[in-house]
Each structure stands twice: as structure tokens, then as C-alpha cells.
Amino acid sequence: MYSNFNGAQAKVTRGAAIRGLLIGASALLATPALADPAATAQVTGTKESPATPSVVGYPAIGNGEGTVSGKYNVSRWAEDWRSMRDPAKRDDPLDRLKFLPLTTDGDVYLTLSGEFRFRVQETTNPDLRDRPAQRQDRTRVYAGADLHLGEHVRFYGELAHAGVSGVNIGTPAANITNQLTLQQGFGEVKGRIGGAEVGVRGGRQEFSDGPNLLTSVRDDPTLHFVLDGVRGYVRGKRVRADLFDLRYVNYGREGLGDDRTDGSRRFSGVTFGYAIPSDFLGTSKLFFDPFIWRLRTRAAAWGRQTGREERMFYGLHLYGDVDRATIDWTVNHQGGDFNDRKIDAWQAFLAQTWKVGKSATAPRVGVHVDYGSGGGGVSGQDDLRTASGLYGNNIYYSYQLFLTPTNLLAISPNVTVQPVKNLRVTGEYTMAYRPNENEAVYRASGAAFANTQNVAGKHIADLIRLQAVWALTPRISLTGRYEHLMVKDALANAGYRNSDFLAGWASFRF
Template sequence: MRSYPRQADGHGIKLSGYNTSRWAEDWRGMRDPKKRDDILDRLKYLPIDADGDAYVTLSGEMRLRTTLVSNPGLVDSPYRREDLLRLVGGADVHVGPFRAYGELAHGGLAGVNYGTPAGKSRNTLIVQQAFGELGGPVGRATLGIRYGRQCFTDGSPQILAIRDDNSILFVEQGVRAWAQLSRFRVDMFDFHHVTLGTGGTGDDVADKSTRFSGVTGGIVLADSKTRKLFLDPYAWRERNSKARWGSTTAREVRRHWGARLWGSLNDLTIDWTLDRQTGDFAGRDIDAWSAYIAQTYQLSRKGLAPKIGVHVDYGSGGGAYDKGALHNGRFVTGGAIAYSYQGALSPSNLVQISPNVTISPAKTLDLTTEYQRSYRATESDAVYKGNGTAYTGTQKIAGSHIGDAIRFQASWKIAPRVSLITRYEYFQPAGPLAKVKTTGSHYLSSWISLRF
């Protein structure tokens, strides 16, 4: 029986090598001793019974990361340095159609001028994921249901993300069910967001003031060696009892209706999402749009294997400081790092155009440079920080151009289990953002990861 393509089933990022969602990895190939290179490979497949149909996969990660930011928050102030440690250990138990996955994580934080530690950076110990799952083939379909704490990334990374730049991942608590055929799939879920403490396992809890539920579909448009194209329509609902727009904090129910078209066509890679948002905030209608349009073209596979690309990100704005409909677009769990490495901007009331170039001096080394120009979608609304709050007073100042950034990234796969990534960004405020006395800021971050 042919199954739905694994790289598009919504159960984890399966681009290459190890995955951020470690349970999305399939290590049954390590049942063959000839495929094992060392003792760590042996840990990927530990049989429980004589037949080897029941088995355990162990996983782990250690990541060391240092980040330097000048003028944090675009305010003229001493630099900030964060030294972050991530330690993760997981176990994946398979017994016939039943599966149980558990993952413990620790986040360490040191440095200079890093302020009050948040649970995403400093966390003594967290049950980062823990779920039970029942699933398998039923006739021509594959069915499954999962309950517990889990990563969820079934959508555009601009809208849904587990925020891997943090030491502790953003996770959900609840139930998820799916049905898959060879060319179609449907996925349903009902979650509460998990809020993070900084102590032991008891202070990382499901936030009952939030609720995120919905359905995502999948259609295989092309699945060949050179063409892989998928269409994922969705309808989601998010409730947040503590949403804030302008000077008002109130209950918000936001519905997302849209579709994602993504994949590759020969040398062209695309990721296009159109997201319509409706709902209610403090008795006011929500009428918003977001769009994320990214494409990359491989110019050559020889020499430096150059790629050129551009992505355009749009989030509508307007209404946060008025009495009519609220037009501010927003993501669900996506991270602000997509719009500024240092969290200077969010996707609300924002238009960004970002051309980029990538070269590969070696098979294991990618170098990317990007120029990013940022505008407000609506001049009567504020410019918004990465955490969603407004830059005070910007809603009163005319001008659409709000800043420019230059970015660099180097990604080096030192060994199959070891990677090193370095990022740099300089952001220069402009127009209304510059007029509220913000200042330019440098960002530099580098981290090394060891996984097994």
C-alpha cells in the first residue's frame, strides 16, 4: 500500500538528517547491524521482543548558543549577551499499533544584561513532550490519534512554529487525529498552548485561557523525483483571553481560513500561503489578511551551486487604535525571527520584501545573504515589536517605510550529528520608527548542536 508522502504528512520537518520533532524520525533501518556505524546508532533501534516488532528509539541533543545584541529593543543601551544551553533526552516506544513518546529538556542561561529570564531560555527541567498514540493501516487508509503534550507544525512556518531559536520549544497540550490515503489526507486537532515556568516540571502547564483547534487537509499535486508539490487547505480557530491591541486587553477569538501551496518543481522551490482572518476582539469584528510568498531558484548545481530567491511577507494592519473592525493580522505560534533575527518586528501591519542569494562552497557548507526592506501596511496604525506590542507613538506619525536590514547566515554540517550555524543582522530603523528615537542594532548569534 502506498502511503501519503512522509515529507508532507504534517507530522514533523523531514527535509534531511535529524528533525526538530524527534518523534518524526524513522530509525527502523537500524534493525540491520550493517547500517550502524557506532554505538549511538545502536541506540536508535533497541528491540523489546525477539521478533523486533516492538522496539525503543532513544534520542538526545546538546546545543550551546551565544547571542550578542547591541542596543536591545532598538533603544540606545548597553549590549546584551545570552549564553544558552539546551539539553534534551527522549525515548520513543513502539509496540504494534501503540506508541508512547517522552522527552525531557533543560534550558540554561547566563550572560550580560539579559533581563528577567523567561521559561523559553531558562528552565530547570520540563517535560517538553509526552504523548500516547494509536495508529496504523485500516484498509487503504492510515488512521491515527495522539493525546498529550506535543510539537505541532502542520502549516506555514510563518504561522505555526515550535521556535527552535529558543532553548525550550513551543509545544501544545491536547488531542490530534488524522487519516491518510496515498494522495489525500485530513488532520484534526484540539489544543491548549503550554506556558513555561523556569523551575521544575510542575510549572510548565497547559494554559486554559487559550485554545487552538481546527482541521488541515492535504492534496498531492505532484510526487516524482523532480516535482513534489502539495496543497494544504485549512480552517483553524484560536481563542486567547488575554489578547492586547492598542490600549485594550480582552478576549479574542480569531479564525484562520486559507491554504498553503508548497514544494519543488525541478530547480524552483516555492512556499506560498494566503491566510484570511475573521472573528471577534472585545466585541469588535476581526477582518484581516496575511500572505507569505517565498520562492528560490537553483541557478546551477555545479561549482558554488548558487541559488537566488525572494520572499514577500504581508500582514494587514489598522483598527488597533480605532473603534471599528480590527484589521491587524497575526500568526498563531510562528516566531518573530522570520521578520527580524533580533525580534524588532512582528507580522502585524507589515510588508517585507527580502531578496536573497545562497552559495555552497562545499557540500556541507551553505552561505546566505539577504537584504530586507520593511514597510507598514497601514500608516494610521503602529509599528509592532516581535512580541506583538506597539512601538509607542508610531501610530501618530506618517510614513510607510520603517526600516532596512542586512542579514548573513553560515550553516556548516561538520559531521552527520554535529552542525554549526552563525547568523548576523543589522537593522536600521526608518521613517516613523526612527522618529520615536529608536536606533540601529547589530545582532550576532552562533550555536553548535550535537544530536543522536
């Protein structure tokens, strides 16, 4: 039922799409509460997510549902705003939109959300070639509605528009330019069996229950990465399991009728979770998540070969805080077969930071070391040892999307400081190498840099990266990014050039 989302087939112009979203948002802003229930006892918010009430159950920070950014979640459906039913909890008129009761007892209610982001970015030597600089001006408009029918049933929908203009913009992908799309649309049924919370969610949805380098909503592009299918979960106080069967989505560029379920790529599996007791290492908040996943692709391409691939992921993920240290460690083995060839690949991601001081604004120093095996991808011979990054965080190594954990060894020391209140600045230096000199260098898209398999050199590039995020208010933030990529032997010998990247954007959320 979710394969095509063909409820509207007419093409929508850019202006009409934006006007439609803005008019809809204005109407929602003006909508009065349909009922005014008396305020009831409220649940309190957690430190990690003030919008998420504490519950007696599996900790929300480890349940695989989104990433907290300030008072909001990157995945807006993961927010819980029941505290806003109490007028005393609201800070401004927009807080009223977080709890619009539709019945007198408040058990049926609507939560509205939205985001507007305007971004400008410039890249020199696009594609690492000697070409004129590229400038893209990107616009994001999101409008979401979360309808709760009591404690056990909910429906979530999210419309999105992606606009782009600029100079020498190239051919933007459909997640950068899109007149209008139903970015998410799902229903959920949940309840309790014994002492466990159980639920099933079906439809178009984000899924990021795994290491960030393998599963991510990819907030850097204008539209998020979404999938169609079913997700079920069981959560106890200390253990959980998340089962899913999902298919990729191919965005169109026009109206609601051209976004298609990609039946050729099916992602399924199970992620387990264990909340480690807090006294395990003195004072800690750690989570241990084993996972077993399968990605089936009917027409996977490696080098000159195209064929059916069934890739299994067997992984372990340990993450959380130990005193003033924060860790995020993953190891996974990838098996299966591609075009009747055995897959035998490995990845290891080891990220850690240390807070230098006890205050909340103390600097943090860290390093992440990441490895992804490579071999047999372009040669078409023997076992395929080239690791897959699935749909992980595509800017983790390069804001310009030039690196991915495939045939990669990256060492990245970093430091984060907070010079003034609500301003966070991070600097990082990355040294990137390829473990297999006879295998190509790969981009975040999974495509190989042409001819890199035919040249000598293991050193791919060094990168200097800076990011500053200034939260002007809980709803408004400014972000700036800069990257200088210095090509080394593996890229330079294939004719690629250095590149600079500069971006800045303003984001408003409610």
C-alpha cells in the first residue's frame, strides 16, 4: 500500500509547492485547540532530550529512534510533547502547537512540527577536477503532523520541499531538488505485554537503529533518507529488540506521485540492545547493541560487474559515556555473495572523546580511527572484500562527500570548544589512506574515483575541517562549515586536485 504514494499525480510547480506548505503552516498556526482539558500531572523531561518524558523502561537515548539536537530530535516523530498539555510549561505561542487536544480528556491530540532551512555553499574544483567553482543555494521546508489516538495508536505524516539555485549547480539529485514529497507517512500501534513495551510501525519512515556510519537519516542533504516497510520493537527495562523489513525509496523531482519504492533493494534484520548497569565501570551510561542485517540488491555494481548481491552484516556496537569519556565503537563482518562471488569484508569504527574538565562547557579532545576493507571491487576477481557503508552518515569524513568506509583507513584527531554560551566549535584533521593499493578510492555515494585502481599510492588525502554551531534561541540556529581537502598520491596520481568547501545556513524549527 505504500509502494507508490500516488494519491496526487499532477505536477506541482516550485512556487506552488512552497506556497502550499507555507499556507498550510499558517493555517495550522491559527488553529485553536478543539478542547481545553484541565492540566494533569506531568512527566519530566530527560537531560538528553527535554521534549522526551522519562519513562520506566528502556532509556530513550539508546532505543534507536533518532538523534537529539538541542531541544529537538533530528527525527521529529521521535519527540514526545505531552508536557505541553500544561500551559505553564509553554514558553511561547508556538509551544501550543505541540499539544492540540481533540477530545476533552486530551487522550486524542495532535502535535505539529516544521522546519525552514536556508543554506549557501561553495565548492572549488568540483569533483576534485580543474573546473569553475560551484555555488548552491538550498532551501528546505518541512511540515509534520503527529496524531495520537489514545496511548496505543498514532499516525505521522511529513511533507517536504527541496529547492536549489546558484551558479554552476550541476545536476542536483532528487534529495536536493524536489517540488513536493511525502517524506514520511506511517501508522503505529503499541502497548505493553507484561513488563515490556511492544509496537509495530508501518509505512514510509526513517530508520537509524544502528551505528551512525551504517544507518543515518542523512540530515546534510535537503531531504532525509527514508525507507518503506515495517518495523517492530520489544523493549524491557534493560534489554530490547528491533526487527525490520524495509525497502529503499527513489525520490522523484516533481509532485507527490513520482516517489517510488525501490523494490530492487531490500534491507531487513534485527538489532538487539542491552543497557549496561551504570556501576559497570564506576559511573557510566553504556549501551551494547549486537545486530544482524541483510541487504539484498538485484543490480549491485562493482567495477564492470553488475549482478545480484545478498550482503549480510554481523556487528557489535558499544557506545555511551564513562565518566568524562564518550565512546562509540563498532565492528562488523560482511558476508554473503555478489554475482556468485563470496563476500568477505570487515569494518571497525572507534571514536572517543574526553571532556577536559567537569563543567558542561569544558573543551573535549578526541580521535576516531576507522577502517573499511577493500579488494575485488574493480578487478572482478576472487572474493569481494570491499565493505559497504549502507546509508550511513555521508559527511563523517568529508563535507564534500569524497570519502566513505570502503577501502579506507582514516585517523582523525579533533577538539571541540565552547568559547561563549550556545556556541560550539569543532576542529578536525583527517589523514585518509587506502588499505588495498590495487583497489579504487570510493566516494560517499559508493562510486569509485575513476582510474584510482590503476595508480600507485596508499595515501588518499588529508583534510582540515571546521564547524561552528550557534544556537541563537531554542528554535533558531546558525551553522558554518569549512573544509580544505589536500589530495595525496592515490588521488593526485589519477589527476585529481585539491578542493575547498565553505557552507553556512540558518535553521528555524518549531
